[in-house]
Amino acid sequence: MQSESHIDPKIVEEILKFSKNVINAPKLVSAPDEISLEVTPHDIVQQIDKTRLLHYRPLTEKQHKTPLLISYALINRYHILDIQPEKSWVRNLLLQGFDVYMLDWGTPTSMDKYLDFDDYVNGYLDSSVEHIKNESSSEKISLQGYCTGGTIATTYASLHPESVKNYIATAPVIDGWRDTTVISNLAKHMDVDKMVDTIGNMPPEFMYYCFSVLKPFEQGIEKYVKFFKNIDNKQFVDNFLRVEKWLGDTPPIPGELFKQWIKDIYQENLLIQNKMYVGGEHIDLKKIDMPIFTQIAVGDHLVSPECSMPLHYAVGSEDKTLRMYPTGHVGMIASSLSQKKVLPELGQWLAERS
Amino acid sequence: MQSEPSKNTTDYYKHLSLFWTDIIHLMSSKPQALSSIGPMRAFASNSKKISTELIEINDDLMEFNQYLTEYYKQLADTWGIAQKKTNLKVPDIPQDVEQIEAFKRIWIDIFDNDFTELFDSEKFGENYGKLVSKELELTKHWNNITNVILQSVNLPSKEEIDEVYKEMHSLKKRVSKLELELKKQEMKKNAK
Numbered sequence: 341m342q343s344e345s346h347i348d349p350k351i352v353e354e355i356l357k358f359s360k361n362v363i364n365a366p367k368l369v370s371a372p373d374e375i376s377l378e379v380t381p382h383d384i385v386q387q388i389d390k391t392r393l394l395h396y397r398p399l400t401e402k403q404h405k406t407p408l409l410i411s412y413a414l415i416n417r418y419h420i421l422d423i424q425p426e427k428s429w430v431r432n433l434l435l436q437g438f439d440v441y442m443l444d445w446g447t448p449t450s451m452d453k454y455l456d457f458d459d460y461v462n463g464y465l466d467s468s469v470e471h472i473k474n475e476s477s478s479e480k481i482s483l484q485g486y487c488t489g490g491t492i493a494t495t496y497a498s499l500h501p502e503s504v505k506n507y508i509a510t511a512p513v514i515d516g517w518r519d520t521t522v523i524s525n526l527a528k529h530m531d532v533d534k535m536v537d538t539i540g541n542m543p544p545e546f547m548y549y550c551f552s553v554l555k556p557f558e559q560g561i562e563k564y565v566k567f568f569k570n571i572d573n574k575q576f577v578d579n580f581l582r583v584e585k586w587l588g589d590t591p592p593i594p595g596e597l598f599k600q601w602i603k604d605i606y607q608e609n610l611l612i613q614n615k616m617y618v619g620g621e622h623i624d625l626k627k628i629d630m631p632i633f634t635q636i637a638v639g640d641h642l643v644s645p646e647c648s649m650p651l652h653y654a655v656g657s658e659d660k661t662l663r664m665y666p667t668g669h670v671g672m673i674a675s676s677l678s679q680k681k682v683l684p685e686l687g688q689w690l691a692e693r694s
Numbered sequence: 695m696q697s698e699p700s701k702n703t704t705d706y707y708k709h710l711s712l713f714w715t716d717i718i719h720l721m722s723s724k725p726q727a728l729s730s731i732g733p734m735r736a737f738a739s740n741s742k743k744i745s746t747e748l749i750e751i752n753d754d755l756m757e758f759n760q761y762l763t764e765y766y767k768q769l770a771d772t773w774g775i776a777q778k779k780t781n782l783k784v785p786d787i788p789q790d791v792e793q794i795e796a797f798k799r800i801w802i803d804i805f806d807n808d809f810t811e812l813f814d815s816e817k818f819g820e821n822y823g824k825l826v827s828k829e830l831e832l833t834k835h836w837n838n839i840t841n842v843i844l845q846s847v848n849l850p851s852k853e854e855i856d857e858v859y860k861e862m863h864s865l866k867k868r869v870s871k872l873e874l875e876l877k878k879q880e881m882k883k884n885a886k
Contacts, residue, residue, distance in 0.1 A: 348790040389866075453856075454863035463870060522813040529823030531830070538830045538837065540856075553813045557805045562798075 361571040369577050372585040377419035380431050382442075386471045390446030391464045393471060394418075399434040404694035406505050407439040407476045411465060411496070413487035414593050414601075415547060418444050420586050420674050421486070424579060427674045429683065436687040438694070439476065443468050443489075447591040453540040455594035457601070458619030461496050469496075469503050480505035482690060486673065487643060488513050491605060494651065495618050498627045506693045507628065508686065509651055510635045511643045511669055516606035519647035521640075522553050527606035536599045541592035548590065554641055583670075612650050626656035633689050635682065636664045637672040661689060704756075708749050715745045740842040747842075751835045754828055761825035768818055776808040 386393035410430075412418040421429040421442070433440050443465065448455065472481050483504050485493025490512025497507045516524060535542070552560065570576045593601075610616035616623040634652045636645045645664065652662045663685060667677050719742050780801050788794045812818050841851040850858075 350791045351794065354791055450855075451859055451862070454860055459867070463867075520814075522810060525814050525816075525819040526822060529819040531823065531827040534827055534830045534834075538834045553809075555806045556809055557802045562802055 358568060361568045365568060365571050368571055369581065372581050372588065375581055375585055377417075377423070377582065377585060377589075379419075379422045379425060379428055380434065385441075385475065386468065388464060388467055390448060390452065391468075392444040392446060393468045394442040394444055395475075396430055396434055396440045396442070398439065399431070400437045403437050403439045404691060406478055406480065406482050406694040407441060407472050408433065408482040408484060408690070408694075409441045409443065409468060409472055411443050411483065411485045411489040411493040412445065413489045414445060414492075414597070415488060415590065416586055417589050417591065418442050419589070420583075420670060423582050423586065423674045427579070427676070427679060429673050429678065432679055432683045433687065436683070436691070438687070438690065441468070441472055445591070448541055448594045449592075450540050453536070453595040456596040456619075457492070457495065457604075459594075460492050460597060461499065462619050462621075465492060465496050466500065466503075469500070473503065478505075482506040482508070482694060484508040484510060485512055486510045487669070488601065490514070490648075491601065491611065494611070494625070494628070495616070495623050497630065498623045498625055499618065499621055501627055501629055504630050506690060507630055507632045507657075508635070508690070509632065509648070511637055511640055511672060512634075512648050512651055513605055513643050514654075515609065515612040515647050515650040517609040518644070518650065519606070520644045521642060521647075523550055523642060524606055524644075524647070526550060526553075527602050530602060532599050532602040532607075536595035539595075541595050542598040544590040544592055551587065583674075612654060614654075625651070625654040628655040629657050631659035631693050632657045632661070633686060634660070634662045635672060635686070636662070637667050637669055638664055639667055639671070640669040642669040659693075704753060708753075711745060711749055715742050740846055743842050744839055747835045747839050751832060754831045754835065758825070758828040758832060761821055761828055764821045765825055768812060768821065772808050772812045773805075776805045779804050779808070 380396050382394045382396045384392050385395045410418070410421060412421065422431065425431055430440055430442065445460075445464070469481055469483070473479065480503055483493050483497060483506070485491070485496075485508070487510070490509050491514065493507070494509060494512055494514065497504045513519075516527070567577070567580050570580075604610040604616050608615075611623060612625070614622075614624050614626070632652070632655055634648065636648050638645060640648075649662070652660060663682075665672055665677065665682055667675060672678055672682055783800055783804070784797050788797045837852055841853070844851050
C-alpha cells in the first residue's frame, strides 16, 4: 500500500516564494558596494594623517552655543551614527540645534602600527578639540564618546578637563574585569604582544571572527533569511544593506594602541582603578569634574552594562546622570528607540548645559 | 603537549637535520663562494636559517593541530548537546509553516544560548588564546623565512621597515611637540 503524503501546501508555497525572492534580489536591490554611507552633508575641516574632522552643516537657524564633538569607536567606521536620515544620531542632534563635529579615525595602514593611546588622545582628539574651540570661539566643547571611542574620550576628559564642558559617555568600555561579553573573554586570553609583534596592526579578519561569535545563528543565518523574505520591503532592505555595509567596513586598529587597550582595559583593568597612564600622564577619573551623562544599553552584548556603569560612580563630577535603555549596543544609537527616547533625553540634558 | 617518546624522536630528527645542514653548509661554503656571487651567495649563506625555521614550523604545527582539534571538538560537542536539547523540546517533525517557524525559533535560541555559553567559558577562551598564539608563531616563522629571501635579493626585511615606521612615528611626535611649543610662544608674543 502506498502511504499518503501530508506535506502542507503552504510549505511548498513558502519555499517557492523564498526561491523567487533570492532570484529576484539582484534586480530589486543595490549591491552594498553601490550604496553610499555619507548621509548628512558635512565639510572636512581638518585632516591629520589618516584622521578627518567632519563638521556637519546646520539644519536649524539658531544653534546652541557649545559645539559637540563625537569621538567614534575604533571598531568599524563612524557611519553608524548617520546610517540613514530616519535613524541618524547626527541629524537628530542637528535638528535639535546642536553644532556637531565628528572625528573619523580613518583606516590605518602598516605604517601606523606605532600609533598609541597618546597619539589618539593627546594628538588627534586634542587637535580636533583645539580646532573646534578656535573655529567656534568657544573656550570649552561638549564631548561624546561611543564604545571604545568612550575609552579614548574618558581619558581625554581626565587629562584635559579644562576643554570639556559636558561629557556624554555612550556605552563606554571602562571596567574590563566586569565585562561579561564574549569579546572580553577572548581579550582576556589573548597574547596581544605576540599578535602586534607578528602582525603589526590588529587585522580586520580578527574583528570579523569576534563579531561572528556573537549570536552566530541569529546573526549568521536568521538575519539573511529575513533579508530575502523581505526583499520587497524597500525600507527594510535599505536599512539592512546599510548596516551590513557598515559591519563589513572594519579598519585595522594600530598595533600599539590595540596592545594598550587590551592590556590596560581587559587584562589589567587599569582605567577604573585609576592606574592607567597615557603618554606618561596619569589618568585619574576623579579629575572628570564636568557634567556627565552616561548612556547604557541593557541588552548590550558588545560592551556589557557592568563594564560601562562604573564610570558614573568613579568620576569626580557632581552633576551626573545615568540612563539605561532596553536595547542593544547599536540599537541605542541607530534605531527608532534612539530617535524617540535616547536622543530627546540627551538633547534636553545637553541643551540645559550648552 | 607532545608525549616524551615523540618529543625525543622530533629532537633526534631536528638534530640530524641541523647537523647535516651545518656540515653541508660548511663543506660547500668555500666552493660556493668561488662559484657564486651577489644575491645567490647571500641566499646560500642563509639557507641554514630557512631549514631551522622549517624544523621549528613542524614542532609548532603539531601543537597548533592539537589546539585546533580541541577547538573543533568544543564546537562539535556544543552542537551535539544543543541538537539533543532541540530534539527534546520539539520531538515531532514540523508539519506546517507555523510549526516550522516555531521550530526554527527554538533551534536558533537553543543554539545561540549554548554557543554563547561556550564562547564565554574559561576552557574556550584558554584554548582559543593558545590556538591563536600558535598560529602567530607559525606566521612568525613564515615571516622569518620571507625575510631571509628578501635579504638575499637585497630588499629590506620586515624588521628594517619597522625601524623606519618607528623612526617616522617618533619624528612626527617630536615635530608636533615643537609645533605646539611654537604656537604657545607665538600666542605669548601676541598677548604682549
